[in-house]
Structures are given as structure tokens and as C-alpha cells.
Amino acid sequence: MSIVSVLASERxxxxxxxxxxxxxxxxxxxxxxxxxxxxxxxxxxxxQFIKASEKDRQPGDWDPVHFDYPRLDPSExxxxxxxxxxxxxxxxxxxxxxxxxxxxxxxxxxELDREFPQFHRVADHRIRTRGDRLVIVHPEQPGIVPSGHxxxxxxxxxxxEYLSRRHPDAYRVTRKPVSENPDENGWYGEGKIWTITxxxxxxxxxxxxxxxxxxxxxxxxxxxxxxxxxxDGRYYLQAGAVVIAGSWRLEDKMGMPLxxxxxxxxxxxxxxxxxxxxxxxxxxxxLDKPVIRNNYAVQLVQEPAARMPAxxxxxxxxxxxxxxxxxxxxxxxxxxxxxxxxxxxxDQRDPTxxxxxxxxxxxxxxxxxxATARTVRLRTERQTLRRLPRxxxxxFTIRVYQTPFEELVREPGVPGRIASAIRSWPEDxxxxxxxxxxxxxxxxxxxCHQEQIGQGLVKENDKKTxxxx
Numbered sequence: 409m410s411i412v413s414v415l416a417s418e419r420x421x422x423x424x425x426x427x428x429x430x431x432x433x434x435x436x437x438x439x440x441x442x443x444x445x446x447x448x449x450x451x452x453x454x455x456q457f458i459k460a461s462e463k464d465r466q467p468g469d470w471d472p473v474h475f476d477y478p479r480l481d482p483s484e485x486x487x488x489x490x491x492x493x494x495x496x497x498x499x500x501x502x503x504x505x506x507x508x509x510x511x512x513x514x515x516x517x518x519e520l521d522r523e524f525p526q527f528h529r530v531a532d533h534r535i536r537t538r539g540d541r542l543v544i545v546h547p548e549q550p551g552i553v554p555s556g557h558x559x560x561x562x563x564x565x566x567x568x569e570y571l572s573r574r575h576p577d578a579y580r581v582t583r584k585p586v587s588e589n590p591d592e593n594g595w596y597g598e599g600k601i602w603t604i605t606x607x608x609x610x611x612x613x614x615x616x617x618x619x620x621x622x623x624x625x626x627x628x629x630x631x632x633x634x635x636x637x638x639x640d641g642r643y644y645l646q647a648g649a650v651v652i653a654g655s656w657r658l659e660d661k662m663g664m665p666l667x668x669x670x671x672x673x674x675x676x677x678x679x680x681x682x683x684x685x686x687x688x689x690x691x692x693x694x695l696d697k698p699v700i701r702n703n704y705a706v707q708l709v710q711e712p713a714a715r716m717p718a719x720x721x722x723x724x725x726x727x728x729x730x731x732x733x734x735x736x737x738x739x740x741x742x743x744x745x746x747x748x749x750x751x752x753x754x755d756q757r758d759p760t761x762x763x764x765x766x767x768x769x770x771x772x773x774x775x776x777x778x779a780t781a782r783t784v785r786l787r788t789e790r791q792t793l794r795r796l797p798r799x800x801x802x803x804f805t806i807r808v809y810q811t812p813f814e815e816l817v818r819e820p821g822v823p824g825r826i827a828s829a830i831r832s833w834p835e836d837x838x839x840x841x842x843x844x845x846x847x848x849x850x851x852x853x854x855x856c857h858q859e860q861i862g863q864g865l866v867k868e869n870d871k872k873t874x875x876x877x
Contacts, residue, residue, distance in 0.1 A: 467641035470800030487520035497702035497876035498829035553638035556647025559801035625649035698794035824857030
């Protein structure tokens with residue numbers, strides 16, 4: 409007999425005893441509710457999940473796993489009222505190359521804010537005008553890794569389920585009848601989503617008839633890639649929708665394993681500091697432990713009035729003057745043969761890698777645009793890594809944020825901190841990030857920092873940060 413039954417059976421309790429009994433019953437009931445709530449929010453996994461996570465799983469071998477995404481509360485605000493999150497992922501002092509990951513709250517997988525309409529317009533234009541180069545499913549690489557099609561379809565349904573529950577005021581879905589086969593249903597045993605409507609833009613997509621990656625990309629503000637494990641244990645880029653990359657092209661990376669993606673992009677210190685840990689992490693990433701990381705770059709953007717000739721009406725630059733999609737000021741034309749940054753493998757022994765003509769393969773410093781508070785942008789990325797349960801693919805989302813330096817310099821503590829971070833870059837990192845194109849902004853940052861000290865907004869020796877803000 410439980411303690412509740414014992415206490416409840418007592419009939420001759422004094423007043424104080426009755427009061428204690430009531431308190432005990434309330435405490436026990438609250439505890440039961442807390443346990444029920446925890447059960448509702450914790451990921452539900454079958455024994456297959458345990459097997460799928462074992463170290464002895466054969467490379468490229470993945471059995472579909474039943475996984476219930478933790479229950480989501482609807483967002484309290486419509487996205488049109490949500491300000492972009494001010495990520496400031498840089499620190500005072502020495503520069504360190506790390507993965508820099510942290511746990512991802514389940515209700516923060518995808519972020520919407522008031523800039524969604526502009527992101528949507530740019531994405532729509534990009535997909536309509538060059539979608540075959542920005543939204544790609546790579547075919548099977550026989551004997552190594554399957555096509556990315558199944559993972560793309562799984563991701564589309566996952567995104568539709570998430571958005572319709574997290575933002576029901578912005579997304580409306582219709583569902584099929586519940587199937588006797590649980591693999592044919594949606595989340596929590598509900599019918600599979602048939603259509604999804606993006607209410608603010610009056611756009612409806614039939615998920616059975618639409619191209620999965622295009623639908624998925626048009627529903628959100630993030631770019632994304634899908635990495636599949638090969639029989640050799642490496643993860644291959646087999647699908648993706650990357651429309652606002654800024655300075656790299658998805659078409660140059662498709663079908664590559666993880667290490668070649670980074671080496672071909674000349675990522676500094678990848679082989680010595682990151683490759684081993686990233687390979688291990690991708691191999692072991694569990695279903696129930698998605699992660700977030702942030703990074704940053706500095707982008708130079710020519711002022712619209714200075715563009716000669718002026719962008720043609722309806723062109724990308726006319727629609728996207730901040731160069732969210734492609735950093736033309738720093739990289740030149742997206743179609744130019746001169747843009748070969750992604751085609752060279754970084755040689756760690758050569759401090760200045762060059763192309764066949766002897767030119768540096770870091771072309772960003774070619775810009776003649778002066779670095780001022782009006783032309784320099786902080787470009788940050790919020791990236792998430794999450795494994796999908798049915799295909800085992802790892803989806804890598806990339807949400808871009810841009811902040812003009814004329815706004816950034818007014819934030820307490822930020823001018824001094826970002827100036828310190830930029831100066832801390834080792835030479836290889838400085839070349840990779842094209843510091844010489846915008847380092848002329850450093851005196852302004854120093855001046856703003858001193859003014860903030862004089863105004864009492866910051867203390868001179870205060871180097872504390874609340875990373876990544």
C-alpha cells in the first residue's frame with residue numbers, strides 16, 4: 409500500500425494532521441505532474457536507437473529509428489514581432505580554433521524573425537533564377553553512399569511538422585488519415601502532412617508533388633546541407649539548399665566528403681585542429697543530442713549609390729543590396745571564372761596558396777570599396793547539427809545574420825571586443841577572412857571603445873563576455 413493510501417485511510421486525524429495530509433497530497437500530485445511533463449518533452453526512443461548509436465555499427469549502415477521529437481509549445485509571438493537575435497560570437501584575447509558546440513534546445517531548431525519576408529524574397533529570386541546550382545540532390549556514389557533524395561524528403565516533412573507546431577499562426581497544414589502502418593504517419597502518430605500553407609505569403613505546397621529541398625528552403629530562413637555516411641565511414645554532402653552562402657558555392661562542394669569540403673575551402677588549421685574531432689563527432693552524433701555553434705565574418709558591401717553602373721531592375725543586387733546572398737563586393741561575380749576559392753586544396757606548407765597564374769587564391773582583398781561604418785557588416789552564422797531518424801543523415805542548418813557596423817559600434821562593449829578579435833587572428837586566418845579588405849575600420853572601433861569607457865558604458869579592463877552574445 410502506498411503512503412497516500414495509508415494516510416488517506418486514517419479517519420481520526422487532528423486538525424494539524426489533516427493539514428499535513430493535504431500538503432503531502434499536493435506535493436505528491438505536483439511530482440506526478442512534473443514526471444508526466446518530463447515524459448512528454450523527453451525524446452522517445454526505441455531499442456533500435458541504442459543499437460544505432462553503438463560504436464560497432466558498420467559504416468554506412470543505418471536502420472530507421474522510431475523517434476518522437478519532444479513536444480513543442482507554440483511560440484508566444486508572431487515572427488513579425490521578433491527582432492533578430494544579436495549574436496556576437498567573438499571574444500577578447502587570443503584566437504582559438506575549436507568546434508565550439510553547445511546543446512540545442514528542441515524548440516530552437518529553426519529561428520524566425522521579422523526579417524523573414526526579405527529572406528523569403530531573396531530565396532525565391534535565387535531559386536527561380538539559378539535553382540539548379542543552389543538546390544541540389546547528388547546521385548548515389550555506387551558502393552560508397554546513397555543518393556540524398558530520401559534524406560531530402562525526410563527533412564521536408566520534419567521541417568513542416570516542426571513549423572506547424574512551433575508557429576501555428578504562420579503555418580497551416582492538412583493531413584492524411586492515420587495509417588495502420590506507423591511509418592506512414594507524421595509526428596506522434598498523427599496523419600502524414602499532405603499540404604502546408606505559409607500563411608503570411610499565401611503559399612501552399614503539396615508535399616507529395618513538390619520538390620522536397622525547394623519546399624523546405626522556402627519555408628524557412630536557413631540554408632541547409634545533408635551529410636550521409638558512406639561505407640568508408642566518411643560523411644558526404646549528398647543534398648543541400650544553399651542560397652545565401654555569401655562566399656562559397658554549393659555546386660563546388662556536392663558529393664565531397666567532409667574533409668574535402670573544408671580543405672577545398674582552405675579552412676585554416678582544419679587538418680591540425682579540427683579534422684579528427686569533427687570526423688569522430690559526426691560518426692557518433694546521437695539522435696537526441698542536437699547541437700548549435702556560431703561563427704562570424706566581416707563583410708564589405710559597396711554602398712548602393714556607388715554602384716556603377718546601377719544594378720538592373722529586378723536583378724539580385726537590386727533585390728539584395730546588402731549582399732546577403734552573394735558577397736559581390738568582396739568576391740566579384742558569382743559566375744566569374746576568377747572565383748576559384750573553392751577549387752584549391754589548402755597546402756599548409758605554403759603560407760600564400762596561389763592559382764596556376766600565380767595569383768593568390770584568397771581574392772577578397774581585391775575590393776576597392778573603402779571600409780567605413782556604412783560599408784562594413786558583421787556577418788554571423790547560427791549553425792545546428794541534428795541527425796534524422798529514418799535515414800540517419802545529419803542535417804546542417806545555417807542561419808545568417810547581418811549587422812551594419814554603424815549599428816554595431818553603438819552596442820556597449822562590442823567595438824573594443826570585435827577590434828581585439830580581428831587583431832587576434834593568426835596570419836592564415838587573417839588571409840582566409842580577408843582582413844586587409846576591412847582592417848581600415850579598426851581605428852573607428854578603437855575610438856568608439858574609448859568613448860564608451862569615457863561615458864561609463866564599459867570598464868577599461870572588463871573582458872567578460874556572455875558568448876555568443
